[in-house]
Amino acid sequence: MSSSPKLIVHHLQVGQGERIPWLLEELNIPYSLKLYKRSPLLSPPELKAVYPLGASPVLEDVTEASKTVKLAESGAICEYIIHKYGGGQLSVRPHEENYAEYLYWFHFANATLQPGLFRRGMARGMVGEADPRFKGNDARVGVALRHVDHRLRSNTWLAGEEFTAADVMTGWCFTTMRKFEPIDLTGFEGIQAWLKRIGEREAYRRAMGKADPELDVEEGLSVKGPPLVEIFQKAMALKPGPQKL
Numbered sequence: 001m002s003s004s005p006k007l008i009v010h011h012l013q014v015g016q017g018e019r020i021p022w023l024l025e026e027l028n029i030p031y032s033l034k035l036y037k038r039s040p041l042l043s044p045p046e047l048k049a050v051y052p053l054g055a056s057p058v059l060e061d062v063t064e065a066s067k068t069v070k071l072a073e074s075g076a077i078c079e080y081i082i083h084k085y086g087g088g089q090l091s092v093r094p095h096e097e098n099y100a101e102y103l104y105w106f107h108f109a110n111a112t113l114q115p116g117l118f119r120r121g122m123a124r125g126m127v128g129e130a131d132p133r134f135k136g137n138d139a140r141v142g143v144a145l146r147h148v149d150h151r152l153r154s155n156t157w158l159a160g161e162e163f164t165a166a167d168v169m170t171g172w173c174f175t176t177m178r179k180f181e182p183i184d185l186t187g188f189e190g191i192q193a194w195l196k197r198i199g200e201r202e203a204y205r206r207a208m209g210k211a212d213p214e215l216d217v218e219e220g221l222s223v224k225g226p227p228l229v230e231i232f233q234k235a236m237a238l239k240p241g242p243q244k245l
């Protein structure tokens with residue numbers, strides 16, 4: 001493990017970039033944070049100058065000035081940090097019994113859960129809750145939520161008894177992401193208990209305090225969830241055509 005990595009985390013506030021400061025705080029790896037405000041909903045030009053897609057998080061590794069690394073995609077960034085500077089901590093190694101479970105839950109957040117929630121929000125905005133296209137998406141989200149809940153009723157953390165980066169990847173879907181797509185966690189006792197455990201982690205509190213000091217962390221961890229970002233709800237209901245978010 002390198003003794004003093006120099007890492008810069010670019011984070012668009014109130015967004016999934018929060019995963020990276022959280023991971024770094026868990027691993028006690030130093031970093032500097034560049035914060036961006038939504039403009040008004042998507043990335044400001046300053047973040048697009050860092051990464052053309054303007055998608056947060058972005059990690060810059062300037063440890064070795066001659067070979068600066070710039071990396072986007074939260075999953076890729078987590079893996080980069082864990083394996084390059086974290087000595088593999090917060091991951092599960094191939095020889096361990098729960099390796100496949102770790103991989104599955106690490107990827108489930110961005111590959112299935114989050115796209116499902118996003119599709120449901122789009123369907124609500126575009127065709128309304130009475131439409132079968134919304135109902136179909138809502139039913140799929142319901143199945144996914146019960147699947148996560150079932151897992152967390154019999155395991156302390158997603159990959160098993162140890163906290164891992166799978167929890168870091170998934171945490172935002174049930175906390176801050178609920179500002180964009182509501183999830184009422186009534187009846188999901190497994191997820192509720194897991195969120196409570198997340199809220200007890202000092203590293204999570206430290207990261208959120210640095211990344212989004214204006215965000216109410218308790219609301220994000222609550223059963224009913226935080227208030228919605230109004231501009232996002234309006235954007236989801238926009239009809240096709242030129243629009244500036």
Ligand SMILES: N[C@@H](CCC(=O)N[C@@H](CS)C(=O)NCC(=O)O)C(=O)O
Pocket residue numbers: 012014015016017041042043053054055056057072073074075110
């Ligand atoms: N798959 C990417 C998604 C990144 C992403 O879409 N981030 C959102 C924040 S929640 C964003 O930057 N949105 C602003 C924009 O795309 O302009 C990841 O995991 O990092």
